[in-house]
Amino acid sequence: MTMTVADILGVRPGTGTGLAVWELPDAVRDELGRELAALPDPSADLDRATARCHQIFARLPLEMLQQILDFGRHPDTPGVALVGNLPVDGVLPATPHDGGPSREKTGFVAEGVLLGLSGLLGEPVGMLTEKDGRIVHDVVPVPGGERTQTNQGSRAPLNFHSDIVYDAVGRYDLANPDFLVLNCLRADHEGRAVTSYADARDITAALSEDVLTTLRSPLFRLNAPGGYTRAHAGGREVLSDPVPVIGGAAAYPEIAVSANGVRAMTTAAATALLRLQEVCRSVAQPVRLRPGQALLVNNRKGVHARSEFTPRYDGFDRWLQRTYVRRSLWSIRHRASPAARRVHL
Template sequence: MTQTNQGSTVFLNFHNDIVHDAIGRYDVSNPDFLVLSCLRADHDGIAATHYADARDIVRALDSRTLELLRSPLFRLNAPGSYVRDVAGGREVLSDPVAMISGPEEFPEISSSANGVRAMTTAAEAALDRLQAACRETSHQVHLRPGEALLINNRKGLHARTPFTARYDGADRWLQRTYVRRSQWSIRYRQTPDSRRVHY
């Protein structure tokens, strides 16, 4: 019963797909866009992907909550795969960040499916209100085989409803594709083996 894509029995909270980076930042390596391609739907056809646009979320929040969410009062947890495979299950948190950033008319938003740690009780209440606003403003999509959903991974959050997996080889299967406008900001991650040129 964890907040990862490996389970199906819980509501997967609103989040971005964020690639953890050793420098402790969550807005550097993450993709600009996410494409969810449906190869198989769940057996009962009830699993839904929700998408909440940051502009709608901001409009649903009061000014005090928005002020807190725009303050560096939150630490985002690394994705479950990173924690499991690299950190031995330990919690790996980002530097303190704001959940909402950018200009008022074009806000960006960040949230981790694996958990966000609020640094004050007021920030914790703002985080709860954020999730509620996401539920209030989100659009719901039931993906069917052959369909794809393009998500702006910086300007919105997505979630997934619970469904019953049968583990029979025919369960719901979505493939993720990550898209970045530029690789320039992550050039520091290059290693000697990143690209080999053979003549």
């Protein structure tokens, strides 16, 4: 019997940190593309659309299907994965530049890919304070938002952060998505934009004991996302209760950092935060997303960031579609909107 490195080390395939990469075989890409070409606008009936996309994506090769499912369910699997050679829309209209959906898009292959992959991880969910509760988010550069710490930005790097949501209980890291899926419809003109992921397991391994202890202490207040503070507080800070930035078992840490500002409550906490951003940069996994590629991001196992790039607002700017995914909608039922099952406050 031949022994593999995995046998010797007792490591199961697809565990640990690092970027997992899966490529669809061409024949599978074409078959999925044909099926998705007939998908009606998913926003008309989201539950039917996710069921149909589930049926289509169930035909992924078994090994790949299991690895994606394992990515979604196990604590010891990687926090970030790239799926490549995905089907794309035959005709792609101009990149929208108001942060909302394109009104010219007639096919829904990209949306189907996004929902199909999301459905393997959990339940796509909309938050009323993010993109008006839509399930499919368009992440595009928006004029005026170039230098903001939001998904509308371009000319300024978006710091390492988690996607969080304001919640009246005072914690913004509970009702937030477990995963984001980012499907690339168009790269930026120069192909420069980099999405990076820093895994909390790599971060904690690189931090000194005392900085880690500080980050594990409730010495930080997260500011609510820009969308929330603009709509409800005239842009002023809306801070969470004091929370640790890193929590959970040493082998499986969870991290939560807000893009819109973290208030450190002591000088040591402020120093620890600076060190954290530095360490994130040093352990980051960089990806330049291209059309036909989607990034699966675990929003608890790590933090993500985006480099700067130059928008032109000529209809050919960078265009990602994004979902927020929860493993379960039950634990956020206190926020459920009575009007739409998948939309939360």
